[in-house]
Amino acid sequence: MRNFIWIILLAGVLRGDGLEDQILAQERAGLDALKTGDLKTFGDSTAEDAIFVDSQGPAGKALVMEHTAQFRLHDYTISDVKFLQLSADSGLIVYKIVESGASHGKEFKAQVWVSSIWAKRPSPVTKQGKWMCLFSQETAARP
16 A cells, blocks of 8 residues: 555656646746736746747847837647656746747747746745746747
8 A cells, every 4th residue: 555655646746746737827828928918927927047049049038028028929829738847846848839929010920849947936025936937949840
C-alpha cells in the first residue's frame, strides 16, 4: 500500500498536478489582454528581467512594451500544446498559434510556434507567488 501511495504522489509531481493548466491560463490571459488592448495586464504578468525573442532578435520588457503599444490581436487559436515542468512553480509551454491582428497599422495573419517560460515569483504586495512570464520566443510556423 505504501508503494502505491508513493506512485500516486510521484505521478502528481511528474504531471505538474494542474501546473500545465495554470500556465496555459496565464498565456491565454496575456493573449486576451493583447486582444482588448489592456497593456497593463500584459505588462503586469511580464517579469522586469524577461527576455522575448522574435525575428528581430532578443528584447527586454521595456522594448517589448513599447512595441506592444502598437500591436492588437483580433483573433487567435492555440493548438499542439506541449508542456515541461521545470520546478514545482515553473514550466515551459510550447504551442502553435494561428493569429490575426494589426501591428503598427498593418493587418496581419500568422502561424507561429511559441515557447514561454512561466514561474511563480514572490509579490512584494501580496507576499504570495505571482505568475510571471520570464521568457518567450516566437518562430514562424510552416503553413
